[in-house]
Amino acid sequence: MWGAIILGGGSGQRMGAKCNKVLLPIAGKSMIVRSVETFVPLVEQVVVVSREEDMPAMASELAQNGLDVPMVSGGATRQESVWRGLQALSGQCDGVLVHDGARCLVTADVIQRCMASVEECGTGVAAVPVTDTIKTVSDANIALDTPNRASLRAVQTPQGFKVDLLRRAHEQAQRDGFLGTDDASLVERLGVPVQLTEGSRRNIKLTTPEDLLMAEAFFAEQALPALRVGQGYDVHRLVEGRPLILCGVTVPHTLGLLGHSDADVALHALMDAMLGAMALGDIGKHFPDTDEAYRGISSMLLLRHVVALLKAHHARVTNCDVTIVAQKPKLLPYIPQMRQNVADALELPLARVNIKATTTEKLGFEGEEKGISAQAVCMVQENT
Secondary structure (H helix, E strand, O other): OEEEEEEEOOOOOOOOOOOOHHHOEEOOEEHHHHHHHHHOOOOOEEEEEEOHHHHHHHHHHHHHOOOOOOEEEOOOOHHHHHHHHHHHOOOOOOEEEEEEOOOOOOOHHHHHHHHHHHHHHOEEEEEEEOOOOOOEEOOOOOEEEOOOHHHOEEEEEEEEEEHHHHHHHHHHHHHHOOOOOOHHHHHHOOOOOOOEEEOOOOOOOOOOHHHHHHHHHHHHHHHOOEEEEEEEEEEEEEEOOOOEEEOOEEEOOOOEEOOOOOOOHHHHHHHHHHHHHOOOOOHHHHOOOOOHHHOOOOHHHHHHHHHHHHHHOOEEEEEEEEEEEOOOOOOHHHHHHHHHHHHHHHOOOHHHEEEEEEOOOOOHHHHOOOEEEEEEEEEEEEOO
16 A cells, blocks of 8 residues: 655745745646645555644645645654654555655656555655756865766655655664655665656756746646647549438439448548547548448448547547538538538537538549549647
8 A cells, every 4th residue: 555745844935935835826726736636546545744834724725626635744854744744644554655745746657656666676766867067065165076977866756665664764863863855865874775766857846936937837838738630531432322421411413432331431531530630540440341340330420439539538629621522413502411410420519610522623533423532631639
């Protein structure tokens, strides 16, 4: 069982704030809420450590966002706050992650790498390579040495450990009167190797007003939907003895389109555009003509299946434009119903669906009435 201790006991002094900085909003949510809600789906228990005077405001923030987690009052130092958090953990927890609430840009993959390392090695601490040149200095601020940065890491949180190991490390530090800057340093004093895992450059500890601006920009970027464009093309031969079906409308004509399904060339082009936008292949992959289940099937049913497939990938069509290329018959009278059929299937307003028909002035196979082709383009919005 996994537990997480989220430290929310800081002040807003360097941030220039009049309240605890973890209560400050970042893109509409406070730091503490953003940190806690990232851990909740990944662990069985989350404990928030707060200054006594901040507990009512913090409890209210968490409750308003549907986060029902226990809270404990912190100590005079970070180390003491972690210890109190450890005491509040369920006795069933065998793994624990300690995290600074002000690192609200942490992501699930960073957390999961720490957890995997703890499972394998007993420890797992997020860190990133140092990119700046580091100097050791004298009391007079004179450079004394330049460590090789290839062997340096900037350590972040979460820091993960087996619970018994972290308890032993804290108990030993208490006996020795040692005060560390992080939990990893306490474990190192026991002679236990601390395994570092891949952190993230974005997993910064928000400390200054400039950090707030960076965090706002990061979350604004994440909030933007990803827009993808898809293009589709299809062609079917005209033959006798088949109905002519376009965008789900049966059009009176002496010839119809040949195909394994109902051969609705316009919807086939549209579905290919939708699948292509999400890099999901084409209709031949999803509805092969070797499968008897699709013999004679309505392409409107297939279109709804593709809509559901996009939904499963957190995506939806925002608008589409379909061009049908046919010398005969005249399609203008049937286009309003075609648009309505497609709009209903895509769950779009009619104003976002365009269908048009054109001829080739009797050029090519369309002009010779040997077949009909269709082209489609669509915009797909992916909510990541």
